Amino acid sequence: MNYYSLQATNDLYTCIGQSAIYKRRVFHAGFRELCTAVARLERDLGELAQDNYWKEFLQPIKHHRFALYAAPVPVNWQSDTLMSSIQSHTRRCQLLFPDFVSHVQTILDKALALADAQDNPLMEVISQQALSGDDHTGALLLKETWLFSLAEAVLDSYPTLKHVELVNQYQLRGPHCYDQLFVTGPSHWYQEYILRSPRARRVDVVRYGWLPDKWRAEPLFLSAITYQQPATITKNWVEDDDPAGQDSLAGESTGREQDIIPEINWSQISTRMMRQAQDDHSQEYLPARPYLLAAGYAVFLDASENAKVLVLDLEDEAEDEEDKPQQVKYLTISKLRPGMFLLLRTGGGGDYIVPIADRILRENALPLRARQEEWKSRLRKEVEAKGALRTCIDLLDYGAERANEVNVRNWMSSRNIRPQDDRDFDAILKLAGLQGREQEYRNAARQIETARRQAGFYIRQQLLNQVARADLSELHRKGYMDFELPEADGGSLTAFRVEHIAPEVSTVPASRIGHPAKVRES
Amino acid sequence: MNAVATQERAILPGSLYYQQEERWTPLPAWTQFLLDLGFALATQEDPGNRIVAGLALPIRSYAAPFIATGVIAGKLSLLDQNNDALERFEQIRALPIGTSLAYRKIGKRIKGLFDGVEEAKGHFMILLRTNNELYKIPSTLALQVDIPAALSKSLPRRSNRRTKTALPPFLSLFLGQERARAVVLQSHLDCVIIGPIAQLTAEITETRLAVQDTTGGFAPGTLQDIIRARRLAKETESYRSELYYTHTRELEGKRQEIPVFVIFDGAVGFLKWRDFWRCSNWVVLLDQTEADFDTAVHTFNEECVKNEVKKANLGISLSPPSRMPVVVYQEDLP
Helix, strand or coil: CCCCCHHHHHHHHHHHHHCEEEEEEECCHHHHHHHHHHHHHHHHHHHHHHCHHHHHHHHHHHHHHHHHHHCCCCCCCCHHHHHHHHHHHHHHHHHHCHHHHHHHHHHHHHHHHHCCCCCCHHHHHHHHHCCCCCCCCEEEECCCHHHHHHHHHHHHCCHHHCCEEEECHHHCCCCCCEEEEEEECCHHHCCCHHHHCCCEEEEEEEEECCCCCCCCCCCCCCHHHECCCHHHHCCCEEECCCCCCCHHHCCCCCCCHHHHCCCCCHHHHHHHHHHHCCCCCCCCEEEEEEEEEHHHEEEEEECCCCCEEEEECCCCCCECCCCCECCEEEEEHHHCCCCCEEEEEEECCCCCHHHHHHHHHHHHHHHHHHHHHHHHHHHHHHHHHHCHHHHHHHHHHCCCCCCCHHHHHHHHCCCCCCCCCHHHHHHHHHHCCCCCCHHHHHHHHHHHHHHHHHHHHHHHHHHHHHHHHCCHHHHHHHCEEEEEECCCCCEEEEEEEEEEECCCCEEEEHHHECCCEECCCC | CCCCCHHHHHHHHHCEEEEECCEEEECCHHHHHHHHHHHHHHCCCCCCEEEEEEEEECCCCCHHHHHHHHHHHHHHHCCCCHHHHHHHHHHHHCCCCCCEEEEEECCEEEEEEEEEEEEECCEEEEEEECCCCEEEEEHHHHHHEECCCCCCCCCCCCCEEECCCCCCHHHHHHHCHHHHHHHHHCCCCCEEEEECHHHHHHHHHHCCEEEECCCCCEEEECCHHHHCEHHHCCCCCCCCEEEEECCCCCCCCCCCCCCCEEEEECHHHHHHHHHHHCCCEEEEEEECCCCCHHHHHHHHHHHHHHCCEEECCCCCCCCCCCCCCEEEEEEECC
């Protein structure tokens, strides 16, 4: 429960009242030249930039460029990897796109020129501006969690910045207020509250000078009737002048804003997930959407309209009608948003509910599951043989009420226990040649349903007990946390923060839904 | 418009203290602002119009309880309570004979059954029948008669119960004797807060406040002493406000009470319930860090554009805390 004392809340108001924001620009000629060369290539490529060759060429460069923009790493960070990636494409470029060889060569030269430079312009400004004294608290805000390990390594080499901790934007919402907050990159990369309602007495927004900072403190409410004008929002707002007029010399664009933050390669993420998941024998395919999670994980989640997922809700409501803790709850998947925490099975394998439900069913588990599988496999065979449409028509002839292709696929799924309506269930049993045994199959489904509900309740209770004891600040910081469930077959659930949600839905084997897979190093 | 003397606005909230490191300290300026805003909003009585305020807060904590306190203090400061009493009288008169009612007197709470109304010398009386007595309650005291939420037609075994209705010093020092008495005796739904109920409950009941008396001593209390949220009050106590959980199901199919003010504590509550409370005045509290903040601000602005709004003249100058945009407007009642 997010209950804060009046004193803590007052401290936050005091902090915000005093807060000053400084916008600081840094410059590095070599890095800028590399960025300009890349932008020039993209401009000259035009539509051709969508060609797979150029996508593959540009993606690691953009990734590299973004890391330098967004984290205080030296300009020669991973220059070997960058150069080998560029070189590996150079030969093919001569064959495929000879007109662009000079562009690629320029980029390679600029990258080569950076290889020996150990300058770290962002870090230099951060260390210069850092408040001195041991009793100060400080934080460095980074846009993506995968940047944390890069920044951590650099911070360790600056003894004067020992007090500075790395934070993500979700951590800057409670009443805690730092003495100083460094924000790397342009302001508009972050949620507006970072600057509108800063959690620090002093905020230093540090960015490379040629990156535009588009965020302006526009009035939130319609200005004609508001009591506070934007001028008061930008109180104590200091825009750093161009240090030595270096930016004005630039002249040439360094890339469009939408190209600066690298697009997430969802198809690559999906491929990696598919490679890592268990083999699928059911041949059951469902629409699913990929979600990118903290710590470099990703997961497919069911994209059907009413599908739900277990979440750890620390932000919204912490109680239900009876004021009972409700932090662990099922949420409709379509309501998931970045920043929320998903609870996924990470130890013990498979669905976390099924083993516990089977334990509740005791010796009945096997025969009951077999009965359920029997009608489902017969229904699947009907669909395979006649197609979904013909099966629907047959089911309607047998008295089904809601037989359509979507529902039939859902009924076939091992994730669904039975159709809600008895008439639909009876029609399936008739079609499956199980006429006369309706009561027997209904009873089996009812017992499985009851056991499943009890198992869900049991898991929730176990999780609630663990959440109550957990250090949730750690969860906010790292973006994930394991919860061991010793009584649930030694399994474990992990709460993962959702970082990005794919715009497109794809069709994947049902067995690959809900299983997180590591898709990149955190 | 029923205006209240400016000096009174300043006096009411100024006397609250909170505990800081075991010492009583005057409430900080931001809470003062919230109290003042609630008070100023509640004292704008303009039939045919309703008032809407929107605040973009750095954090949601305590905003709703302090505004509710200001609203209730403001409502009490309007000397003419006859309209409210008349409204309650009409409500009671429409009830079926035999409806269970409770009549509040100092030190007593009398339960009985409604036995109709009677007119004597041009004055209406509410008739309340207990096991052994018939009470005739003047219509001007109708606010001292509670209508229980669950209707019952059987008489309680004990209809006459002693209650702790002596005026708490905290309340009488904050509001003054007369208004404190009204708070203790009369139930009226001045305000509904819809939001995270556990946090609200803790803020309202666990935060120790005090009012300084003439000897320099401090009379302690909590915001619940003033707000009197119905769900947090004992059955025998009066109420002035009610709390609802953001995702409540309690309101479904329930007889719709129309509170004078609705405070939406959070974006979700506003987005979900705004159509339910169109006839009340609104205070919309949006935490700038919450996930639905942008959507709620957009919706709030759309409401302004859609309806013919005019800037509300609160009669006092409001100085919101730094980086807290505030908007107040009036619009025609639907």
